[in-house]
Amino acid sequence: MTAAAGTTGTDLLSVRDLRAGYAGTTVLDGVDFTVPTGAVVALLGRNGVGKSTFVHTVMGMLKPYSGSIRVDGRELAGAAAHTVARSGVAIVPQGRRVFAPLTVEENLRIAARASKASRAFRGGGGPWTPERVYELMPRLAERRANRGDQLSGGEQQMLAIGRALLRNPRLLLLDEPSDGLAPAVIDLIAELLEGLRGEGIAAVLVEQDLHLAFRLADEVAVMQKGRIVHRSSTADFRRDRARAHSLLGVG
Numbered sequence: 001m002t003a004a005a006g007t008t009g010t011d012l013l014s015v016r017d018l019r020a021g022y023a024g025t026t027v028l029d030g031v032d033f034t035v036p037t038g039a040v041v042a043l044l045g046r047n048g049v050g051k052s053t054f055v056h057t058v059m060g061m062l063k064p065y066s067g068s069i070r071v072d073g074r075e076l077a078g079a080a081a082h083t084v085a086r087s088g089v090a091i092v093p094q095g096r097r098v099f100a101p102l103t104v105e106e107n108l109r110i111a112a113r114a115s116k117a118s119r120a121f122r123g124g125g126g127p128w129t130p131e132r133v134y135e136l137m138p139r140l141a142e143r144r145a146n147r148g149d150q151l152s153g154g155e156q157q158m159l160a161i162g163r164a165l166l167r168n169p170r171l172l173l174l175d176e177p178s179d180g181l182a183p184a185v186i187d188l189i190a191e192l193l194e195g196l197r198g199e200g201i202a203a204v205l206v207e208q209d210l211h212l213a214f215r216l217a218d219e220v221a222v223m224q225k226g227r228i229v230h231r232s233s234t235a236d237f238r239r240d241r242a243r244a245h246s247l248l249g250v251g
């Protein structure tokens with residue numbers, strides 16, 4: 001992932017005037033959002049403003065009422081999740097959601113099979129395989145015979161990231177990877193995600209942990225009531241503490 005703030009490259013993800021919600025209620029109320037190719041954009045905001053709803057809608061897990069979602073120029077609003085996945089988008093869902101009764105190895109093999117069946121690899125540091133995931137995360141290699149529900153929260157998060165990588169994504173949607181993890185474990189996850197920067201994978205990082213967001217993101221966007229109300233480089237956002245406080249209620 002290369003530094004992106006201020007770059008003039010094309011946007012890998014371009015979302016315009018996106019409206020979505022549940023059973024007729026409006027949660028996303030005209031979201032405009034972009035991710036430059038290879039960049040990491042943190043999506044911040046207080047609880048309940050619609051961040052998870054946004055990533056679910058981009059992933060095709062929730063159909064939007066209206067608006068545009070383009071990945072590499074291709075319109076995907078309303079497309080099914082498997083079609084979005086074929087376009088190179090993968091999600092690491094909040095709460096991890098690994099297959100609890102299956103081993104680490106089985107979780108990874110299933111993800112690898114689904115990926116192989118659906119599409120070809122498209123660039124970067126070679127296709128992801130379970131072996132490559134183990135190289136990146138030796139902890140998972142040690143636990144390969146353990147069931148999903150026998151893993152620690154941090155190991156489950158690694159497994160969820162590994163499963164997403166096996167989709168060979170160009171764009172990762174990370175929904176609160178720090179959720180429920182101890183600070184030392186968050187640090188491990190941060191190191192892992194930093195290690196991916198060389199792969200050229202772009203990311204939307206939904207995070208409540210500002211330290212983690214600032215450490216990983218090139219740019220910051222803030223959502224309030226289903227709209228993006230602020231966008232800047234991470235460096236500018238960090239400098240303007242008063243603004244961060246007014247937008248997020250933190251100092």
Ligand SMILES: Nc1ncnc2c1ncn2[C@@H]1O[C@H](COP(=O)(O)OP(=O)(O)OP(=O)(O)O)[C@@H](O)[C@H]1O
Nearest residue numbers: 022027045046047048049050051052053054094208
């Ligand atoms: N499956 C659902 N059905 C109905 N309403 C939902 C559903 N999921 C979320 N909502 C509602 O949509 C709104 C936005 O929720 P969402 O989870 O997207 O917010 P968020 O910014 O990700 O919050 P958090 O940081 O707490 O996860 C909330 O009012 C929530 O109650």
